[in-house]
Amino acid sequence: MDVVDHAHYKEEQRAYYQGFVDSVQVLDGLGIVKKRMRIKELLKKFSR
Numbered sequence: 001m002d003v004v005d006h007a008h009y010k011e012e013q014r015a016y017y018q019g020f021v022d023s024v025q026v027l028d029g030l031g032i033v034k035k036r037m038r039i040k041e042l043l044k045k046f047s048r
Helices: 002-029 037-046
Strands: none
Touching (some): 002 037
């Protein structure tokens, strides 16, 4: 049961981070967030 709970936890975390990445990409696409190298690095890190 612990293995199943851990798998669900990992999937929830992945979905959370993907939502974060998608949000930053939308803000970037709308021009709300200025393009900076740090944002690109952040997106690379969370897109893995």
